[in-house]
Amino acid sequence: MNSLMHTSRRGFLAAAPATAAGILASTAAERAASTVADSSKPAASPLKLGLVTYNLAKDWDLPTLIRNCTAARFDGVELRTTHKHGVEVTLNQVQRSEIRKRFADSPVELMGLGSAFDFHTPDAAKLRADIAATKEYLVLAHDVGATGVKVRPNGLPKEVPVERTLEQIGRSLLELGTFAQNLGQTIRLEVHGGGTSQLPHIRTIMDHARHPQVGVCWNSNQTDLEGAGFEANFDLVKDRIVSVHLRDLFLQEYPWRKLFARLVASGFRGYTMAEVPESADGLRVMKYFRGLWLAQQGLD
Numbered sequence: 453m454n455s456l457m458h459t460s461r462r463g464f465l466a467a468a469p470a471t472a473a474g475i476l477a478s479t480a481a482e483r484a485a486s487t488v489a490d491s492s493k494p495a496a497s498p499l500k501l502g503l504v505t506y507n508l509a510k511d512w513d514l515p516t517l518i519r520n521c522t523a524a525r526f527d528g529v530e531l532r533t534t535h536k537h538g539v540e541v542t543l544n545q546v547q548r549s550e551i552r553k554r555f556a557d558s559p560v561e562l563m564g565l566g567s568a569f570d571f572h573t574p575d576a577a578k579l580r581a582d583i584a585a586t587k588e589y590l591v592l593a594h595d596v597g598a599t600g601v602k603v604r605p606n607g608l609p610k611e612v613p614v615e616r617t618l619e620q621i622g623r624s625l626l627e628l629g630t631f632a633q634n635l636g637q638t639i640r641l642e643v644h645g646g647g648t649s650q651l652p653h654i655r656t657i658m659d660h661a662r663h664p665q666v667g668v669c670w671n672s673n674q675t676d677l678e679g680a681g682f683e684a685n686f687d688l689v690k691d692r693i694v695s696v697h698l699r700d701l702f703l704q705e706y707p708w709r710k711l712f713a714r715l716v717a718s719g720f721r722g723y724t725m726a727e728v729p730e731s732a733d734g735l736r737v738m739k740y741f742r743g744l745w746l747a748q749q750g751l752d
Contacts (some may be wrong), residue, residue: 495751498716501525502563503680504697504727506532512539514554521560524738528563530695530725533589539565541588543744546632552597562598563723564591564640564695569695570606571624572617572648579624586628590637592683600638602669603628605648605657618653622660629663639663640695643671650675651685667694682707686714690709696724699713701744709746716749 502658503526509517514537521529531539539551555562569586573579585620586603593601597634605620605621608614628639641657643649654668668689676685696715701708715724724745731737 485712497746497751498697498721499712499749499751500527500563500723501745502528502530502561502725503737503738504530504532504725505535505537506566506727507640507730508726508728508737509537510730512734514539514551518554518558518560520735520738522558523735524742526560526726526738526742528561528723529558530564530566530723531562531598532566533568539592541585541592542595543588543592545595548592548595552595555597563725564598564600564638565593565596566602569603570645571603571621572605572607572609572645572736574609574612574617579620583627585623587631588637588641590628590632593637594635598637600632600640602640602642602695604642604644606645608645608647608653611620613657614647618648619660620639620654621648622657623656625661625666629661629666632665633663637665638694639666640669641666642669642697643676643689649673650678651688652679655688658689666692669694670696670703670711672697672699672711674705677707682710683714686711690714690718690720693718693720693722695722696720697727698724698745699726701741701748709750712749 457638503521505512505517509520509529510532512520517529517537531537533540543551551562567586567589569582569589571579573582586601586707589601595598608617625639625641632639634698641654641661642650643654647653649671658666658668670689670693679685693715699706726738726741726742728737
């Protein structure tokens with residue numbers, strides 16, 4: 453009996469290193485498998501995806517907008533004025549509160565309101581009227597739970613020196629930025645208009661509008677590639693970009709991958725908004741757009 457026990461003990465001791473090695477190998481294999489499984493998970497984009505109601509969603513009411521954005525996995529929406537959603541300055545306080553609640557109760561953020569106000573006019577009365585109307589729109593944005601208002605320049609009057617017009621736009625934005633700050637809102641200047649869409653001009657406007665609540669809405673125009681080229685033009689305003697409008701991402705004449713890479717490298721973590729033509733099957737277009745949006749960032 454003692455001899456048998458001794459033999460069994462020797463066998464156990466001899467087998468122990470192999471058993472331990474097997475356990476360690478198994479544990480290492482499980483860790484490796486777990487690592488592979490984790491790395492196979494799709495990476496999330498640091499950017500947010502949104503929809504501009506111009507033009508794709510111009511005929512959708514708010515329930516349809518929210519439903520389609522939810523189904524297509526869009527994070528937010530910018531509501532352009534005059535569209536069917538009906539979010540306008542004519543709404544009373546109860547209606548504004550209802551809209552705020554509708555978005556708050558959904559997974560879709562009301563990112564902002566898109567106006568058509570511009571500040572390049574040489575007509576002093578019209579300029580003051582546009583600034584006053586923008587302030588009304590900023591109050592509306594606050595009341596419905598948005599975070600800002602998109603405005604734009606829309607050209608360079610031939611009868612006025614370019615520098616004077618750029619300064620006028622910038623000073624108008626500076627006034628609006630001060631007003632917006634009291635409401636917790638941001639003024640987003642769209643890179644837009646004949647001449648004014650040139651990024652050196654946008655930079656000059658921003659230099660006259662040095663306010664933390666005033667920024668640039670990058671508009672993905674072909675003019676972004678003019679002059680010194682895309683990289684230099686992007687660098688002119690990268691520190692002031694607060695939102696981005698995107699055209700159809702299949703357009704090969706625009707450097708989409710470079711845009712996304714530069715946005716992320718610059719520290720931008722905001723909204724990139726689909727602003728694409730209308731379609732009879734808008735929801736399907738949105739789903740395709742999201743797929744391209746991920747692919748252009750090298751994501752699944």
